[in-house]
Amino acid sequence: MSSKKRVRHGFNDYQFPVIPKAPRSVRRRRSHKNVDNDQICAFELLAAVAGELLQESESSACSNAAVGKDVLSDCREVIKRDQLQEDKSMKSEFFDQGSCVESAYILEPAVQEQNLKYSLDKPSRTENNIFHKNSCTFLNSDFSRKDCKEVNIDGKSHTEVEDGSSSLEDVCGKRIETGTKKQLDDGSKTEDLTVANSCSVKGLIEKHVNNNSAINSDSSVQFPSYRAVPRPSFGKQGNNVKLGIRDDDENSFRSYRHSTNIMAFRQTSHTGYRRMRKMLTSRHWKVLPQLKDWERSCSHYGIKSFHRNRKRVRALERCRLEIPSKRRKLCHNSSIVAYDQQANSKSISKSREKGIKRDIISPRGAKVGASASDRNHQKKDPNVKFSIKSFKVPELLIEVPENETIGSLKRTVVEAVKTILGSGLRVGMVVQGKKVRDDNKTLQQAGISQNGNLNLDTLGFTLEPSSYPVSPSLHSKDFSALSPRGVDHELTRRPPSPIMELELPSASSDPPKIMLDEHDEDYHELALSPTNLIVDPPSGVDNPDSGALVIVCPPNGEAHPVVPMSSKNGRSELPQRRTRRPFSVAEVEALVEAVEQLGTGRWRDVKIRAFEYADHRTYVDVKDKWKTLVHTASIAPQQRRGEPVPQELLDRVLIAHGYWSKQHGKHHAENAGALENNSNNNNNSTSMSSKMAQSAI
DNA sequence: GTTAGGG
DNA sequence: CCCTAAC
Known part of the structure; x- marks a missing residue:
């Protein structure tokens, strides 16, 4: 298509x-x-x-x-x-x-x-x-x-x-x-x-x-x-x-x-x-x-x-x-x-x-x-x-x-x-x-x-x-x-x-220059697509084929700007680590919300719900993020790194984590389908919070 | 293809 | 994020 x-x-x-x-x-x-x-x-x-x-x-x-x-x-x-x-x-x-x-x-x-x-x-x-x-x-x-x-x-x-x-x-x-x-x-x-x-x-x-x-x-x-x-x-x-x-x-x-x-x-x-x-x-x-x-x-x-x-x-x-x-x-x-x-x-x-x-x-x-x-x-x-x-x-x-x-x-x-x-x-x-x-x-x-x-x-x-x-x-x-x-x-x-x-x-545009100077690296990481460049010998030979493809990879691996094409070496075959894309607070919020509703263990669904359009987020990423969120929420604020996540969200993470862990336990014990019921519902009525409320009663 | 976990 | 085992 x-x-x-x-x-x-x-x-x-x-x-x-x-x-x-x-x-x-x-x-x-x-x-x-x-x-x-x-x-x-x-x-x-x-x-x-x-x-x-x-x-x-x-x-x-x-x-x-x-x-x-x-x-x-x-x-x-x-x-x-x-x-x-x-x-x-x-x-x-x-x-x-x-x-x-x-x-x-x-x-x-x-x-x-x-x-x-x-x-x-x-x-x-x-x-x-x-x-x-x-x-x-x-x-x-x-x-x-x-x-x-x-x-x-x-x-x-x-x-x-x-x-x-x-x-x-x-x-x-x-x-x-x-x-x-x-x-x-x-x-x-x-x-x-x-x-x-x-x-x-x-x-x-x-x-x-x-x-x-x-x-x-x-x-x-x-x-x-x-x-x-x-x-x-x-x-x-x-x-x-x-x-x-x-x-x-x-x-x-x-x-x-x-x-x-x-x-x-x-x-x-x-x-x-x-x-x-x-x-x-x-x-x-x-x-x-x-x-x-x-x-x-x-x-x-x-x-x-x-x-x-x-x-x-x-x-x-x-x-x-x-x-x-x-x-x-x-x-x-x-x-x-x-x-x-x-x-x-x-x-x-x-x-x-x-x-x-x-x-x-x-x-x-x-x-x-x-x-x-x-x-x-x-x-x-x-x-x-x-x-x-x-x-x-x-x-x-x-x-x-x-x-x-x-x-x-x-x-x-x-x-x-x-x-x-x-x-x-x-x-x-x-x-x-x-x-x-x-x-x-x-x-x-x-x-x-x-x-x-x-x-x-x-x-x-x-x-x-x-x-x-x-x-x-x-x-x-x-x-x-x-x-x-x-x-x-x-x-x-x-x-x-x-x-x-x-x-x-x-x-979002800033002057290009600025962007470059200030965000150069970030840009590289985030976005760009690599370009392949071939350089011909200085001699000026105009033979396209003569030039070897050159791939340039940033030393630090952050950028994947250039794709190696060298015909001489097999570098191009080497897998490259994906660029790191920290989750924003908004994303975390979306994730928390999705997990609250869908629970853990259904990462694909969670991913779809919270990051449907974020192609760069895979359900594995989402799952991993949740994992780290749970960890982050359980440690002291001073020990946390990266973009601070609002405590409120972390609290929700812990609550959701606790809740779903419990549910999983129940599931095993009872072999019940509570989770599924929840997962299928988009309504808040079936969300974790409502369930918790219900269970509380 | 997904999950779950360790790394 | 990656990798892998297990499903």
């Missing part, structure tokens, strides 16, 4: 990853308003979206590493422009100018700002509105047009979507009719999947635009903030970028070239389509991110809010990489993005990235064949080439009622993408096992030089969420106002609406 997609982006060492991965902690629920029926939380096409974005960016001649962001920025730009002038030519011009690239730089911050703004300014905004706003962003962007074009080019897309829905086709057709001025180059064909995705997106966009004028206006207004400053830089303008995308499942591969900038890519693969189709066909569509953290959480939440009555979302099959299951959890989030960059000696010093080129991703997704040159000095310093082959795009599972409209589905996808992209991604660098935090350091200072000192095995890039709240406990201060922390409790059990979910990331 879910589609896995890979997106590639070129990005410079600076910061912008393109593909979101997903931190689990992120998924935290939020308390938000109820979700509308209309809304669907689908994320499935996250990757697809990314692809679209990329395409768009491509068409627009953008050359950014961060696809999503770029796209967004582009959209924003476009919007802005549109506001000023309706003329398409304007847009074209805009694109031609490569503004996309520029925006890319800003994107992340911009997005965050936006999100932040949302949360701040309109915290109480209805979900719909929010949604629309978000949608608007996409809608306004030109990329929809582009999509159309693409659609035209590729007839297959329609076929692909067939079973899915005629609507989609219609949309596509519509789009086509609309007609776009731009002509795609032969080489810029998009894959079928991509097209399909585009259509979806467009449809959503259109729908939104047309139907929600009010909202739209609103949203459009906000975007401008994004882009405020044209950035000079990515600097890659002079570089040629080659981008090719290929899916594992699929054979199709395309490369794009832009004289000016980087480009694009494609995103959806046949696989994605197939998944899509399944989704469409099935009664409920479910989308699960491959990543266990965020994405998934997002999708789950959204889904849940909408479909509480429906069956629960189940984890879908995830793409199975050759990676061991344990590792898989950590690594799956990222999809592959490959790009190749050519270093341009003339390029701007600040922008280190250059063109992007895409390579095929290996099944593991670790391989990336991009080369970027980095320069810290404008003058004669030698350039160091980096080849980042791929990032994985998390797989999302979307669940949508059969009778939902295509538009809803599309919107869902859009939202999912936005969420991921909009949450802001940062790129972290690990050199020789150490994270390099000082952005001002030169490559040379960081030990990265072309002199041969660069040890491929020790260099890695990681994707980090820039604004996503990680764990309530960790960032309570920072996010207290906006983040889920305050509502954590509810969130745990009641997933926020999709919209909310999407919004969340933004809400």
Whole structure:
């Protein structure tokens, strides 16, 4: 059902990853308003979206590493422009100018700002509105047009979507009719999947635009903030970028070239389509991110809010990489993005990235064949080439009622993408096992030089969420106002609406920089999905295969930023310990409540009740937590460590523990089913407390 | 696949 | 959190 997609982006060492991965902690629920029926939380096409974005960016001649962001920025730009002038030519011009690239730089911050703004300014905004706003962003962007074009080019897309829905086709057709001025180059064909995705997106966009004028206006207004400053830089303008995308499942591969900038890519693969189709066909569509953290959480939440009555979302099959299951959890989030960059000696010093080129991703997704040159000095310093082959795009599972409209589905996808992209991604660098935090350091200072000192095995890039709240406990201060922390409790059990979910990331956002500096580690732990990075030899060989994959693992094991892909060694096979995710007070409260009602010994049920949407919590985790809670409650406060748990909760823990222990005893003695009776009841009447009351009598 | 416990 | 035995 879910589609896995890979997106590639070129990005410079600076910061912008393109593909979101997903931190689990992120998924935290939020308390938000109820979700509308209309809304669907689908994320499935996250990757697809990314692809679209990329395409768009491509068409627009953008050359950014961060696809999503770029796209967004582009959209924003476009919007802005549109506001000023309706003329398409304007847009074209805009694109031609490569503004996309520029925006890319800003994107992340911009997005965050936006999100932040949302949360701040309109915290109480209805979900719909929010949604629309978000949608608007996409809608306004030109990329929809582009999509159309693409659609035209590729007839297959329609076929692909067939079973899915005629609507989609219609949309596509519509789009086509609309007609776009731009002509795609032969080489810029998009894959079928991509097209399909585009259509979806467009449809959503259109729908939104047309139907929600009010909202739209609103949203459009906000975007401008994004882009405020044209950035000079990515600097890659002079570089040629080659981008090719290929899916594992699929054979199709395309490369794009832009004289000016980087480009694009494609995103959806046949696989994605197939998944899509399944989704469409099935009664409920479910989308699960491959990543266990965020994405998934997002999708789950959204889904849940909408479909509480429906069956629960189940984890879908995830793409199975050759990676061991344990590792898989950590690594799956990222999809592959490959790009190749050519270093341009003339390029701007600040922008280190250059063109992007895409390579095929290996099944593991670790391989990336991009080369970027980095320069810290404008003058004669030698350039160091980096080849980042791929990032994985998390797989999302979307669940949508059969009778939902295509538009809803599309919107869902859009939202999912936005969420991921909009949450802001940062790129972290690990050199020789150490994270390099000082952005001002030169490559040379960081030990990265072309002199041969660069040890491929020790260099890695990681994707980090820039604004996503990680764990309530960790960032309570920072996010207290906006983040889920305050509502954590509810969130745990009641997933926020999709919209909310999407919004969340933004809400919690802090300036990326801050996040990085202050929460760097936490972020790593919580969220991120690892990115695989491959570094090509400084020699500049452009052979994707030649570069060995490098996996970087933080020495301390906290972060699992990078997935080792080294073909030379079997490290990638080593299981990695899951990141530690302390239970927040809210979670503890939820747990206590669940145990009070369900009792101990039924951890699966307890888990479902208290952490249904918290995918990163397993029933074993819940059980262990209870174990520790009981222990904690039984020791002196001074001996307790970690985030303090309110005594009140600890008292309840002891009471519940005592009560259920007793019940178990009884059960054994009497062979009675008291527990079961309780467990089956959700009503308080059957809860522990009521029973205790009854027994007391 | 769950539970229960030890580590 | 991990691991494992036992179901």
